[in-house]
Every structure is written in C-alpha cells, then in structure tokens.
Amino acid sequence: MEPIDVFKALSNETRLNILKWLKEPEKHFPKQGAHLPKGVSVKGGVCVGDIQEKAKASQSTVSQYLNMMQNAGLLESVRYGQWTYYRRNEETLSRLAEYFKTEI
Amino acid sequence: MEPIDVFKALSNETRLNILKWLKEPEKHFPKQGAHLPKGVSVKGGVCVGDIQEKAKASQSTVSQYLNMMQNAGLLESVRYGQWTYYRRNEETLSRLAEYFKTEI
DNA sequence: TTGACATATCGTGAAAGTTCGATATATAAT
DNA sequence: ATTATATATCGAACTTTCACGATATGTCAA
Numbered sequence: 204m205e206p207i208d209v210f211k212a213l214s215n216e217t218r219l220n221i222l223k224w225l226k227e228p229e230k231h232f233p234k235q236g237a238h239l240p241k242g243v244s245v246k247g248g249v250c251v252g253d254i255q256e257k258a259k260a261s262q263s264t265v266s267q268y269l270n271m272m273q274n275a276g277l278l279e280s281v282r283y284g285q286w287t288y289y290r291r292n293e294e295t296l297s298r299l300a301e302y303f304k305t306e307i
Numbered sequence: 308m309e310p311i312d313v314f315k316a317l318s319n320e321t322r323l324n325i326l327k328w329l330k331e332p333e334k335h336f337p338k339q340g341a342h343l344p345k346g347v348s349v350k351g352g353v354c355v356g357d358i359q360e361k362a363k364a365s366q367s368t369v370s371q372y373l374n375m376m377q378n379a380g381l382l383e384s385v386r387y388g389q390w391t392y393y394r395r396n397e398e399t400l401s402r403l404a405e406y407f408k409t410e411i
Numbered sequence: 412t413t414g415a416c417a418t419a420t421c422g423t424g425a426a427a428g429t430t431c432g433a434t435a436t437a438t439a440a441t
Numbered sequence: 442a443t444t445a446t447a448t449a450t451c452g453a454a455c456t457t458t459c460a461c462g463a464t465a466t467g468t469c470a471a
Binding site (some may be wrong): 354355356366367369370371373374380386387389390391 | 446447448449450451
Binding site (some may be wrong): 441 | 444449456459
C-alpha cells in the first residue's frame, strides 16, 4: 500500500465517488448481483457495467479507474463468468485509516 | 476543505514529506525560529528557506508547494518581517481524519 | 464454431501538473 | 535612497493524467 498511489487514486471525483458508492452497494446499485449464480454472493461487489452506468463515463475509462484503484489497494475484484465484481478492500482501507491517524 | 484538493496536495512525495516534517518541527528543523524576535514564537512554524533546504527543491517550487498546501487547508502561515512561517493546520487535519473515518 | 456480450487494453489528443529560472514584491539594514 | 535578503509570482518546457473510441480478449449460449 503506497500512500502516494492511494492519494492519486482519490484525487478524482469519479473515483472518489465509486469508493463511496461501494460502501453501501445495495443502496447505490439496486440490481446488485443480478448475474450471479444462485448460492453465490460477492458481498459488497458490483460489476463494471453497473458502476459505469452510475458513473456516467465510458466503459474504458471506468475499467481503467477500477484497475487503478485496485492497484492502489482500494478495491479488490472477483470474476464470475464474464462479469468482474469489484468491492472495497477493507483491509487496506483500515490500514490506510491507521496510517492517516499516526503518520499524517 | 475540499477533499479532492487535499488528496492532490498529498499526491506528491515532497509535499507529503513536508507535512510529516512539520509534525515534529524541532526534530527536523533544528534551527527553528532563529529569526523570530524574543518573546514571539510561531509554535510549530518553520520558515520557507528552512523547508526548502530540507526538501532539496528550488525556492519557487517550495513556495508554490506551500501555497498549494495552504489552499488545500493542510497548512497555515504567519509572516514575521521578511520570513513566512508555515505550520500544520491541525483543525483542518482533524476534520480530515474525521472525514476519512466516516466518508471513506 | 459462431455470435453476442462483459471487460480489458491500446493509442491518442487535450488538459492539468511539475519544476525550474527569471523576475517582482516586501521587509530590514546601512 | 540603496542594498541585501526572504518570499511570491510569472512564463515556459516537460511530464503526467484524463477520457475517449477502437480494438482485443475472455466467456457463455446457440
């Protein structure tokens, strides 16, 4: 977890919003998990298309945003079939909060 | 305090270091307050020249960095004669920590 | 195996950030 | 007034980021 990469990822309104939306996925993405097989759940995960729709940016842009946020450690992803589900990486996020409290 | 501006300001290693250095100014800037008149103290404040020396960047760059960090709310400044003392804006910083805890 | 769909990657022009030297401004000392 | 010093601002070359359309890859269904 490189703080600078995290801060860069958070320096963009759309990306910041995505992170916030994923805090309450069921609230911001009503049709969440629609493509998942029965019995499988990606808790807190939302597929790229749903995020794109809400973010109102192009597919490539959103895909790159998500990849960047994952590299920074803010998100993690799971693939089910043709769908990639992204969710918050709460472990990194709590380490980040700790970093903030002690180092900043 | 615009979170995005804060994150942009923190997206640079030198600026991030400046913020950290100013957490313990007496440790990182031994000759701190050398120019101040007796009886006056800018608690936690360090002048631009001292910061520049430690940051190893040009005078104009450091001046701009400090100005940017002040606009983002991370720093505040006081002028004494020809010296400008910058110190952390702890009020914004604690609001920022709170923002981090509740919104991120 | 072909077609349809979700996502990832590539290439690009425009916009913004970086960092500097030169110069301006403000204050202090002579 | 002139000079010296500290800081701020300007202008410019360079790099990075932004955001997109086009295209590639991967997966499922027919």
